[in-house]
Every structure is written in structure tokens, then in C-alpha cells.
Amino acid sequence: MRIKPKRKTEKRKLITVIAVTVIVCAGILLLLQGLLMPKFMTDIKEGAMIQEYYPNAGNNDVIFISDCEVYENFSPITLWEDYGITSIIRGSSQQLIWQSYYLMEETFKYEAPKVIVFNVLEMKYNQPSDTGSSSQREAYNRMTLDGMKWSLPKINSIYASMTEEEKEKDGIWSYVFPILRYHDRWSEISAEDFKYLFSRDTVTDNGYLMQVGVNPVGDDYPVIPLADYKFGENAYYYLDKMVELCADHGTELVLIKAPSLSPIWYDQWDQQMEDYAAEHGLRYINFLDKIDEIGIDWNTDTYDQGLHLNVYGAEKLSAYFGKILSDDLRLEDHRNDPELSALWKEKCETYANRKETLEKENMSSVK
Amino acid sequence: MSFTSIGFLVFFGILVILYYALPKKIQWIVLLAASYAFYLFGGLKYLAFILFTTVTTYLVAVYMDNNHKKQSAYLKEHKADMTKEEKKAYKHSMKVRDRIWFLATIIANFGILFFCKACLVDPLRSSSAPVISFLSVGLPLGISFYMFQSMGYVIDVYRGKAEAERNPFKVALFVSFFPQLVQGPISKWEQLKDQLFTPHYFDRKTVAFGLQRILWGFFKKLVIADRIAVAIGTLKGTEYTGMSFFLLTAFYAVQIYGDFTGGIDIAIGVGETLGIKMPENFIRPFFSKNIAEYWRRWHISLNEWMKSYIFYPITVSGPMLKLALKSRAKFGKFGMRLPVYIGSLLTWLGTGVWHGFNLHFIVWGLLNCVIIVISEELAPCYEKFHAKYAWSNTRAYNVFQIIRMFVLMNLIRATDLFNDVGDYFRRLFSLVWNFNWHVLWDGTLMELGLSAADYIILIAGIVIMFLVSFFSRDEVSVRVKLQRIPRPVRYTLFFLLLVAVILFGSYGIGYDASSFIYNQF
Numbered sequence: 108m109r110i111k112p113k114r115k116t117e118k119r120k121l122i123t124v125i126a127v128t129v130i131v132c133a134g135i136l137l138l139l140q141g142l143l144m145p146k147f148m149t150d151i152k153e154g155a156m157i158q159e160y161y162p163n164a165g166n167n168d169v170i171f172i173s174d175c176e177v178y179e180n181f182s183p184i185t186l187w188e189d190y191g192i193t194s195i196i197r198g199s200s201q202q203l204i205w206q207s208y209y210l211m212e213e214t215f216k217y218e219a220p221k222v223i224v225f226n227v228l229e230m231k232y233n234q235p236s237d238t239g240s241s242s243q244r245e246a247y248n249r250m251t252l253d254g255m256k257w258s259l260p261k262i263n264s265i266y267a268s269m270t271e272e273e274k275e276k277d278g279i280w281s282y283v284f285p286i287l288r289y290h291d292r293w294s295e296i297s298a299e300d301f302k303y304l305f306s307r308d309t310v311t312d313n314g315y316l317m318q319v320g321v322n323p324v325g326d327d328y329p330v331i332p333l334a335d336y337k338f339g340e341n342a343y344y345y346l347d348k349m350v351e352l353c354a355d356h357g358t359e360l361v362l363i364k365a366p367s368l369s370p371i372w373y374d375q376w377d378q379q380m381e382d383y384a385a386e387h388g389l390r391y392i393n394f395l396d397k398i399d400e401i402g403i404d405w406n407t408d409t410y411d412q413g414l415h416l417n418v419y420g421a422e423k424l425s426a427y428f429g430k431i432l433s434d435d436l437r438l439e440d441h442r443n444d445p446e447l448s449a450l451w452k453e454k455c456e457t458y459a460n461r462k463e464t465l466e467k468e469n470m471s472s473v474k
Numbered sequence: 475m476s477f478t479s480i481g482f483l484v485f486f487g488i489l490v491i492l493y494y495a496l497p498k499k500i501q502w503i504v505l506l507a508a509s510y511a512f513y514l515f516g517g518l519k520y521l522a523f524i525l526f527t528t529v530t531t532y533l534v535a536v537y538m539d540n541n542h543k544k545q546s547a548y549l550k551e552h553k554a555d556m557t558k559e560e561k562k563a564y565k566h567s568m569k570v571r572d573r574i575w576f577l578a579t580i581i582a583n584f585g586i587l588f589f590c591k592a593c594l595v596d597p598l599r600s601s602s603a604p605v606i607s608f609l610s611v612g613l614p615l616g617i618s619f620y621m622f623q624s625m626g627y628v629i630d631v632y633r634g635k636a637e638a639e640r641n642p643f644k645v646a647l648f649v650s651f652f653p654q655l656v657q658g659p660i661s662k663w664e665q666l667k668d669q670l671f672t673p674h675y676f677d678r679k680t681v682a683f684g685l686q687r688i689l690w691g692f693f694k695k696l697v698i699a700d701r702i703a704v705a706i707g708t709l710k711g712t713e714y715t716g717m718s719f720f721l722l723t724a725f726y727a728v729q730i731y732g733d734f735t736g737g738i739d740i741a742i743g744v745g746e747t748l749g750i751k752m753p754e755n756f757i758r759p760f761f762s763k764n765i766a767e768y769w770r771r772w773h774i775s776l777n778e779w780m781k782s783y784i785f786y787p788i789t790v791s792g793p794m795l796k797l798a799l800k801s802r803a804k805f806g807k808f809g810m811r812l813p814v815y816i817g818s819l820l821t822w823l824g825t826g827v828w829h830g831f832n833l834h835f836i837v838w839g840l841l842n843c844v845i846i847v848i849s850e851e852l853a854p855c856y857e858k859f860h861a862k863y864a865w866s867n868t869r870a871y872n873v874f875q876i877i878r879m880f881v882l883m884n885l886i887r888a889t890d891l892f893n894d895v896g897d898y899f900r901r902l903f904s905l906v907w908n909f910n911w912h913v914l915w916d917g918t919l920m921e922l923g924l925s926a927a928d929y930i931i932l933i934a935g936i937v938i939m940f941l942v943s944f945f946s947r948d949e950v951s952v953r954v955k956l957q958r959i960p961r962p963v964r965y966t967l968f969f970l971l972l973v974a975v976i977l978f979g980s981y982g983i984g985y986d987a988s989s990f991i992y993n994q995f
Contacts, residue, residue, distance in 0.1 A: 132972075135973075
């Protein structure tokens with residue numbers, strides 16, 4: 108049966124009205140979502156770091172993957188300036204081993220690094236519940252997960268990271284539609300939310316979060332004995348997967364323990380990593396044993412009493428590690444590559460400017 | 475699966491597409507599959523409960539219906555050769571056959587409900603721990619609702635008011651129809667039988683109305699009920715008496731109204747989107763002028779059920795009529811009404827117990843019963859009063875009556891909140907001896923877990939809720955009235971409602987009050 112022209116026009120009109128309505132509503136809701144999502148541009152910058160990888164992906168020889176023990180302790184700019192090594196850090200606050208694994212999996216979709224550096228402190232967390240309260244955990248998870256682009260590794264990482272409360276409530280949907288998670292931020296909306304609605308500043312230098320303050324190490328951190336020093340099965344499961352993934356891609360996995368004095372890195376933990384590395388033919392470097400060789404001065408090279416290094420400490424550590432990467436792992440010096448040199452020149456300038464600005468700010472706050 | 479979860483919205487979205495896209499003949503089968511899928515989301519362990527009720531309901535209804543048909547055929551065949559007494563004796567023998575299986579079904583099903591309510595959940599509801607420790611299954615989803623709906627059907631077939639459905643899967647859909655499974659409304663077979671099984675064609679207006687009603691339900695539940703729940707949790711603390719208790723009763727009225735009517739709006743809206751109109755469960759109850767009227771407007775389907783299947787059968791039963799005659803001889807007109815009192819008492823006890831095996835629910839039922847019976851007995855006095863004083867018929871007096879009913883009902887309803895009945899009465903009497911007005915301005919309100927912004931949202935939400943009720947006073951819904959305004963304005967209004975739900979709703983991480991209060995019944 109033929110549809111009469113008038114009915115046909117009405118039908119078309121109706122479809123147009125519905126389509127326009129849906130598009131307009133979806134557009135407004137997307138805008139609202141953008142406004143409500145935290146921007147992490149000023150106080151807490153850790154939530155903005157993961158997304159900074161994508162514009163810098165593609166030609167890095169070294170990828171650092173882990174938590175604050177890498178993104179505050181290693182400076183890719185130093186590695187470039189001193190050794191011509193291209194590197195980037197994929198780290199976020201309280202990043203857990205399964206999140207690191209899925210970031211690693213995702214990284215291989217963008218580039219083929221020669222070396223991946225993983226900081227083994229993450230082995231101490233076997234389950235999401237091991238890391239503080241549920242709400243704290245969820246907030247940290249979001250810092251890692253929200254910044255990732257949609258991909259299978261992101262979905263897997265979400266499922267591996269969700270707390271019980273999240274599973275019971277919105278599940279993955281609040282990641283698909285972050286407005287469901289941040290809807291109640293309407294009362295906290297500030298000028299920053301409008302300023303960074305459409306574009307964000309870069310808060311890191313190839314993943315390195317610069318700190319210029321100085322807060323020397325005071326008393327020794329107490330070494331509280333544990334009932335059980337063995338790392339959990341889940342942590343080992345993901346470490347095994349990392350080893351396998353890197354082997355599949357012909358990438359060398361380097362296990363490190365960053366020179367952070369707290370949380371305590373127990374000898375028993377160190378032994379387990381030594382054994383694991385030996386068993387799997389991996390390189391394991393505990394930088395805590397090399398403080399003097401690196402030249403770290405705990406009076407000047409930390410901004411928070413030895414938990415993390417400041418930029419001066421990070422530059423020393425990076426210079427030390429760069430030598431290993433260059434001499435032992437034979438990573439190529441790209442400083443003669445005109446394209447890369449131009450790219451990194453820009454990065455070095457940004458780094459230098461940031462350092463200068465932060466130092467000035469720090470000086471004025473000290474005064 | 476909660477109505478307010480994203481999972482439910484996805485489930486519902488897929489269902490609507492399948493429901494209208496697949497051949498009309500199998501629409502009801504799609505609904506049956508969706509209803510069981512919805513039920514199974516609550517847990518596979520509950521399946522046996524609903525299957526038992528479905529199977530027994532189906533079998534006994536068909537058995538009784540066959541008997542009724544046999545009886546009619548037999549009486550028709552032997553019309554000429556049977557005396558009146560023989561016919562009576564035959565009918566009685568058939569009735570007895572029905573009654574055995576009818577009672578067995580009723581007792582078995584209500585026995586299960588009784589068992590579940592008494593043993594599978596903590597009667598004090600302070601935890602989800604069951605009374606019998608190894609029975610940790612919890613209360614089966616919607617058991618009170620589907621049980622009442624099924625047994626209503628069985629009683630109607632027993633009484634010959636409804637014909638039995640011969641297709642067991644259609645009975646299964648009637649028992650498990652998912653929108654009403656969680657918190658009602660409790661529908662009668664006659665109300666749903668045609669709608670559930672006839673084809674429904676996609677109608678833009680019907681679907682839009684259904685979706686609008688769902689959205690309105692979300693607003694009431696998430697923006698109002700769940701937001702105010704935080705303050706109620708605080709006000710239940712033992713230190714809150716007097717004015718604080720009064721505030722608690724008012725807050726609770728807002729919460730339960732938003733929660734229950736919001737849930738019912740979602741249920742009815744879901745049905746409407748699918749082209750199925752379920753009975754209304756609320757008709758602007760807070761505009762009632764007395765408690766009896768309130769109960770004719772609040773949770774209508776449960777009260778209708780209680781009236782049809784408990785109150786009337788009791789009051790007009792043979793023994794009661796005999797009792798009425800006897801008591802009339804002794805106590806006169808008052809004695810004649812004794813069956814009504816007994817019927818009311820048992821109905822309210824039943825309603826109380828339906829909510830749970832707790833003393834406070836029984837006290838709640840009895841308080842309602844006493845007030846309604848006294849009001850009815852005093853009705854002639856009220857009539858005289860209204861006839862004598864013209865001002866008692868003014869609009870201002872009507873408003874006074876509405877406020878009086880609101881306050882009185884709040885005080886009765888607050889029994890829900892206290893597992894310890896003694897604690898409830900202690901606070902109730904504190905209104906007399908310790909009416910500490912100062913909590914209204916001494917900062918207490920800001921210590922209840924609500925911020926100033928929360929209060930603003932709540933007040934705005936309550937005002938909107940009030941206006942919607944107010945403008946529906948002619949029993950024409952606001953949605954219908956909104957059809958008269960230009961489409962862009964209407965669309966904008968509903969979009970703003972959606973934005974309000976998304977932004978101001980109490981859901982997601984950090985919010986606890988997500989399940990509907992009536993889910994637990």
C-alpha cells in the first residue's frame with residue numbers, strides 16, 4: 108500500500124522533530140557533563156595525567172608505568188637532554204597493578220616501546236579493597252580510568268578496578284556517562300570548570316609531575332612488621348601478564364623500586380622481586396640500594412620528606428637511570444634526529460619554563 | 475534490579491524496541507520473558523517461590539472453573555427432574571469440592587508469605603539477617619504483591635466472578651508482570667486480562683505519556699525522597715524529641731510519598747509505554763480531609779484488596795450476621811454495627827501484618843482502625859456541626875481539615891520508623907511536654923545531614939510536587955494539560971525535569987538511599 112504524500116510528509120516532519128530534539132538534548136547533556144567533570148588543573152593535578160599520553164604517543168623508546176613513585180621521580184626531559192632517549196610516563200595516583208597492566212596493553216596499540224619500566228611497589232596491593240576506604244579507592248580509580256580513551260583495555264581495567272559499591276550501583280555506566288558520577292558537583296562548579304570546559308592545560312612534562320619544593324627527610328620511618336610478606340596471587344597474576352605481554356611484543360620489561368622511603372619497602376618484598384626477576388630473566392633495580400651512587404641528598408632532593416623526589420632529585424635519578432638505559436640496554440640516542448629534536452626542543456622549553464615558574468612561586472611562598 | 479538503576483533503563487529500552495518491533499502475536503510472550511528476566515535479576519534462588527504460586531494459582535483456578543462449568547451443565551441438563559433441595563444439595567457438594575482445593579491453595583500460598591515474612595528477614599529490619607540463620611535467602615522479590623494479586627484471582631474464580639485462564643503461560647504473565655512486581659499496584663485479573671494479551675501498536679502519544687510519567691517518578695524518588703532520607707536517618711536518633719519528632723513525621727511523609735508514589739509512577743509509566751494501563755494507586759492522598767478518605771486515596775489497590783477479600787467477606791458472613799442480630803438485641807443500633815467493627819479490626823490487623831511481623835505495624839494498623847471507626851461513629855455529630863456553623867463549610871475550613879489530616883496521619887505513620895513501640899510513644903508524648911521550638915532556628919536543621927543547597931532543592935521539589943497535585947484536582951493529569959501548551963515549551967519543561975533528575979538526584983557513589991521503601995514488603 109502506498110503511503111499518502113501528506114502522511115509521508117507528516118511522518119518525515121515527526122522524525123525530524125524527534126531527531127532534532129534528541130540531538131539538542133544530547134548536546135546540552137554532553138556540555139553539562141563536560142562542565143561537571145573535575146578538571147584537575149590546579150590543586151590535584153593527578154586526575155589529568157593519563158589523558159596527556161595520547162598526544163605524546165607514537166615514538167617513545169621507554170614507557171614508565173606505575174604510580175607516584177614514577178611520575179614524581181623520573182624526568183623524561185632529563186633522559187632526552189642527557190641521553191637522547193625518548194620516554195613517557197603513564198602513571199596516576201595510587202595506580203594499581205591491574206590498571207598498569209591495562210595501560211600497558213593499551214600502550215602497545217599506539218607504539219612499540221623498546222623498554223617498559225614498572226615500579227614494583229604496586230605488588231603490595233592485591234585487591235581494590237586493600238587500598239583504603241571504598242570511596243577513596245573509587246576516587247583514585249577514576250583518576251586513572253576517566254582519562255583513558257575508550258578501548259577494550261579500558262573496559263577490562265574498569266571491571267578489574269570497580270569497588271563493590273560501584274558494582275552494586277551504576278557499574279560501568281557511570282564510566283560511559285560520567286555525568287552520572289559527577290552529577291552532584293553542581294554545587295562545586297568554579298571558574299576553573301568553565302575555563303577548561305573545551306580544552307585543558309598540560310600539567311605534566313611527558314607524564315612527569317614536577318615538584319620544586321624542598322622538605323628534608325626527618326626521622327626514620329618506622330618499620331612495622333607484617334603478619335605475611337608474601338605478595339598476593341592477584342598481583343602476581345598481573346605481573347605474569349605483564350611479562351607475557353612484553354615478551355609477545357619484544358619489549359624488555361624492567362622492574363624497579365623507586366627510591367622512596369615511605370611506604371616501607373621490606374627486605375622480604377625485595378627478595379621476592381629478586382627471585383621473580385631471576386626466574387623470568389628480567390632486570391630488577393632497587394634504587395633504594397643506590398641512593399649514594401645516584402647522589403640523592405635527602406636534605407635537598409625531596410619535597411615531602413622522602414616519599415617522593417623533587418625535580419632536583421628526579422633529574423639526578425633520571426641521569427643515573429639514563430646511563431643504564433643507554434649503556435646496558437643500548438637505547439639509541441635520537442638527538443641527531445631532526446624531527447625528534449624539534450619536537451623535544453619544544454618539550455624542553457616547556458619544562459624549563461615550568462621549572463622557572465614553579466621555582467618563583469615556591470620562593471615567594473617561602474618568603 | 476531497581477527501577478532507578480541504569481541497568482533497568484537499558485533493560486526497559488531493549489524491551490520497548492522488541493515489544494513494538496516483533497509480531498504483535500508474541501507481544502505477551504515478550505512481556506512474560508521480560509518479566510521472568512527481571513525477576514531472575516533479583517536472584518535465581520527466588521524462582522521456586524513465584525513458580526509455586528503460579529502453578530497452584532493456575533491449577534486451582536482451572537479446577538474450580540471446570541467444576542463451575544460442570545455444575546452449570548449438570549443443572550441445565552437436570553433442570554426439570556431436580557427438586558430445589560436437590561439442586562441446593564448438589565451445589566453445596568460442588569462448593570465443598572471447590573472449597574477444599576481453594577482453601578489448600580490459599581493456606582499454602584499465604585503460609586509461604588507468612589513464613590517468608592516471619593523467618594526470612596529480621597522482623598526488626600535492623601539487619602538483613604534471617605530469623606532462622608540457615609535461611610539466608612532474604613525476602614523473595616515482590617512476594618507480597620504477586621501473592622495478593624494471584625490470590626485475588628483465585629478468590630474471584632472461586633466466587634464465580636472471573637473465568638479461569640486456560641493458558642498457564644498467560645497466568646504466569648499475570649502473576650509476574652514486572653512493572654507491578656516490585657511494589658504494586660495490585661491489579662485484578664479483570665483489569666489486566668485483556669490488556670496483557672491483546673496486540674498493542676506503537677502510539678507516539680501513549681509512549682510519550684508513559685515516558686513522562688516514568689521521568690516524574692524518577693524526580694519524586696531521586697530528587698525528593700532519597701534526598702530527605704538522610705535527615706530522617708539522623709532524626710531517628712534517640713536525642714530527637716518534641717519539635718524534632720514533629721519534623722521527623724513531616725519529613726517522613728514527604729519521603730514515603732515521593733518514594734512510594736514515585737515508584738508507582740514508574741511502574742504505571744512503564745505499563746503505559748507498553749500500552750498497558752494499570753489501576754491508579756494514589757489519588758492526591760494529602761488533599762484528604764480525614765483519615766478514612768486518605769485511605770481511599772492512598773495505596774488504593776491494597777486497600778481495595780483488603781476490602782474485597784477480607785472486610786466484606788467477614789462482615790457479611792453468616793456467623794457475623796447472626797452475631798449482629800444477637801448484639802442488636804442486647805446493645806441496640808450499636809450492636810448492629812459490631813460485625814463492621816470486627817471486620818475493620820481484622821482488616822487493619824491484616825494490613826499491618828502485610829507490612830511485616832512487627833509490633834509497630836500492628837500498632838499502626840490499630841491506630842488507623844480506631845480513628846476511622848470513631849470518625850464513622852461520630853459522623854452524625856459532624857453533620858450537625860457542619861449544618862449549624864456555616865464557616866465550617868468554607869474553603870479555609872477545608873484547608874484546616876487537610877492540614878489536620880496531614881498532621882494526624884504523619885503521627886500515625888511515624889510508627890513505621892520505630893521498631894521499639896515504646897520509643898515511638900515516648901517521642902509522641904514529648905510533643906506535649908517538650909515541644910522544643912528552638913530546633914527550628916538554633917542550627918539543628920543544618921546538622922541533619924542536609925546542606926542549605928539540599929534544603930533549597932527539597933523545598934523547590936516539594937513545591938513542584940504540590941503544584942502538580944493541585945493542578946490535577948479535576949482528575950485530569952498535568953501531562954494531559956501540558957498538551958495544550960506549545961510543543962517547544964513542553965519539550966523544554968520535560969528536558970528541564972530530566973536535567974533536574976540527573977543533577978539533583980541522590981544516586982551513585984556516596985548515596986545510600988536507593989532501594990524503594992515498599993520493596994521490603
